[in-house]
Amino acid sequence: MQKQIINPWKWQEDRNYQQAIEIIAPQKTLYISGQAAIDENGISSNEEMIYQLITSITNLEKVLQEANYPLNSIVKLTVYTVSLDELYPHFYMIQDWIKTNQIETALTVIEVKGLFQTLKIELDATAVI
Template sequence: MEKKIINPWKWQDDRNYVQAVEVKHSESTLYVSGQTAINARGESSTANMKTQLTEAIANLEKVITQAGYECKNIVRLNIYTTSSEELFTCFNILQEWISRHKIKQASTLLEVKSLFETLKVELEATVVK
């Protein structure tokens, strides 16, 4: 597999994403549903944004690795939140996770009116192999 990063500017580098990712000669693609802070019993978290973001990241990583993929090959990461303001207070958690895995992904962050039950953040990914 070949990945090419397209960044006409430098400013996005500080925000841990890229403008575009071209993938050639990939073996397969994994489209991951939005992962949230829902535990193994299917219960939605009522915790704060920081805890929910940490749990959503762990769930995303679990799905990716169980499917036989690697987080470093995430090429698209969409972030949905009920409060951008609250998310940005703990956004460094996501940025550190992205840096640790050396992920170079195109991203979109959207503030939405609501998510399922008591959830505050949801992470949706596309991963290649």
């Protein structure tokens, strides 16, 4: 697989995402359902945003590992949250995670009216190798 990064500007580099990613000759694509702070027993968290964010990232990593995809195979990440105000103080964690794992991703952040049960954040991803 080859990736071509398309950035007409430079400002997004400080935010650790890409404007567009073209995938040339992929071998496999993994479409990952929204990963949230749900434990191994299917219980939704009612904890604060930071805990739910950490758990959501951990669950996303677990799915990728189970599918034998490296973290840096993520090419599209969508973050759904019930509160941008609650998320923003912790958003650096997503940016650091992206940078640390050398993930080149198109990124979208969306505030939604609600998520399943008591969830505050959900991470939806597409990975390609």
